[in-house]
Amino acid sequence: MDPNVVLIIVGLISLVAGIFGGKLIFAKNTRKQIEEAEMQSQKILSEAESKAETIKKEKILEAKEKAVQLKSDHDREVLDRNRKISDIENKVKQKEITINQKEASLDKQIKETEVIRENLNRQIEVVNSKRTELEKHQEEHIRRLEKIAALTAEEAKAQLIESLKQEAHTQALSLQQEIIEDARQKANKEARKIIIQSIQRTAAEQTIENTVTVFNLESDEIKGQIIGREGRNIRAIEAATGVDLIVDDTPEAIVLSSFDPLRREIARLSLQRLVADGRIHPARIEEVVEKTRKQLEEQVMEIGERTVIEMGIHGLHKELVRIVGKMRFRSSYGQNLLMHSREVANLCGIMAAELGMNPKLAKRAGLLHDIGKVPDEETELSHALLGAKLAEKYGENPAVVNAIGAHHDEMEMQYVISPIVQACDAISGARPGARREIMQQYIQRIKNLETLAVSYPGVEKAYAIQAGRELRVIVEADKVGDADSDKLSFEIAQKIQTEMTYPGQIKVTVIREKRAVNIAR
Structure with a gap:
């Protein structure tokens, strides 16, 4: 066999064995964890059941206490409500008793009122009968009086009212005259007091202005310069200022004459400047006068401002x-x-x-x-x-x-x-x-006052006193009555006011008196 294939197969077998062994170990660990979890869950469940039992007992106990509390509150409310109901019943009973007593008292008063009403009705009947008798007697009395006085009741009443009216009118006039006279005396006294106090508190100085101003010179030689050649300088000054310059024998003085003090002041100041400057000729005069006039206008404004501030x-x-x-x-x-x-x-x-x-x-x-x-x-x-x-x-x-x-x-x-x-x-x-005033004018005004008063009928004498500020007129008592005296005083005052010129005011006093003269011998 190929050695590589053998190695691969051996590797695969090792891998499979490792995997299977790992699974066995994992399965053991998992089972152990599951058992621990079950034990933990059993423990949690037992603890939960214990806590639930405890909570249950506590809630049951709280419920019982709440029930007891509610029952006691309910009982208390029932007692309070019963007590209030009892109080209300007692009050109702008391009111019923009071109402019964009042009804009894009211019935008694009604009975007494009926008795009083019956008595009053009887008395009213008696009064009406007596009134009827009295009216008959009064009518009979009035007829007898009318027969005796030969006047009806209305005529007698009218005469009585007229008599009372005249008497009341007379008394009212007398009282009115007394009140007016008393008020006049008090008013005159108070007014005199106020006027005297006002005059004393001002105590102004006596100030008199003249129509001339004296301009003093250092020497008489300056008079010639002021007059100028053929009088041209003095004519220029008079034309520019509107003031008359009087140059006479008075040493070291020139008189400035004018009814206008403002013009005199302009002329005085202009002369003062011209003399100080020494150049006196018509052109210079006009220049100085114009300049002085402007400065005096400023001075006038300053005087006015100072006056209003001081006041x-x-x-x-x-x-x-x-x-x-x-x-x-x-x-x-x-x-x-x-x-x-x-x-x-x-x-x-x-x-x-x-x-x-x-x-x-x-x-x-x-x-x-x-x-x-x-x-x-x-x-x-x-x-x-x-x-x-x-x-x-x-x-x-x-x-x-x-x-x-x-x-x-x-x-x-x-x-x-x-x-x-x-x-x-x-x-x-x-x-x-x-x-x-000029003496002649003053004397003439006094004479005119007295002549004007004497011209009226019934006037016996007239005297102007207090420097012409009062005119006393004495009349004949047989010709001028008391009522005519007031009228005469008013007429004379009006005529003086319209026909005469005078300073201040003039008081007109009419004097009427009755004199009875006898001689014991």
Whole structure:
């Protein structure tokens, strides 16, 4: 045989034997594992059965305990419910007892009410019968009275009512007069107190403005330079400023005359600059005057701003501030207009504060009340109406506008501060030293006042007192009655207001008295 074949066969036999031997070993190992697994499973099953038995016993025990607990809870609920039912039954029984008692009491009250009603019905019948008898007696009495008085009941009633009405009217008039008089006395006393306190607290200085300004010179030689050749310099100054220059024998002085203080101030400052510069000729004069005018306008604005700041007034239009500054160079009856306006503003603020009103608004109206006296151009309107128009134009409060326009009674007063401004304007103008008049004009005004009053019938005498601020009129008691006295006072005041020109206000007092004179001898 071929040796290779033999080797192959031997190898195959060895391989088969190895395989078979491995299978035998594997079979033995597998059987052993199966037995171990069975033993393990038997052990697990026994343990599971033991645990299941234990769990079963525990659950049975828990179920029994739960059943006991539920039974005890149920018994408790049953007891509570039985107790509540018992309480409700007791309450129902108690209510039944109470209702029975109330029914018994109500039956008793009904019976008593029936008895009372019967008694009342009997009494009503008695009262009706007596009323019928009384009406018969009253009718009989009225017939007898009508027969005696020859008047019917209605006529007598009408006469009685008329008599009572007249008596009540008389008493009412008397009481009304007493109340009015008492109120007038108290009001006058309080108003006098407030006015006096306001005047004392302001205590303004006496300020008088003149219509001339004296320009002092270092020497009389400068007068010739100011006059110029053939007077051309002085004519140029007068033409540029609108002021009259009076050059006389007064040593080292030139008088500047003009009713416009602003023009006088421009002329004074211009002369001061021309004299200091030394170059005085018409062209230079016009240049200096124009420059001075512009600087004075700035000064006017500065004065206005300083004034409103010092017075504590805010939000004023710039044009109104400029007008306030211009008042520094104006005068009224010789009284500086700005000082007068500041004085009125302070008085208005104090008086408004005393009366519980707005002092700032009153002070604002007092400062602006005379802005119509410094217009930029001439107009036919009075200064009060023009001032109101300007204030309205520049957005002032309606109360301020009305106070400005009404402070000389040229507009109807619509706000409470209007009479305050009017009164404070009169106080500032009437205080001693505030204003001045020419003596002849003052005397003539006093005579005109007295003559006007004497011209009325029944007037015996008339006297102007307190520097013409009060007119006392004495009338004949036989010709002028009490009622006519009020009318006469009103008519004289109205005639003075329409026909005469005067500062402040004039009080007209009519005096009527009856004198009985006898002589014991």
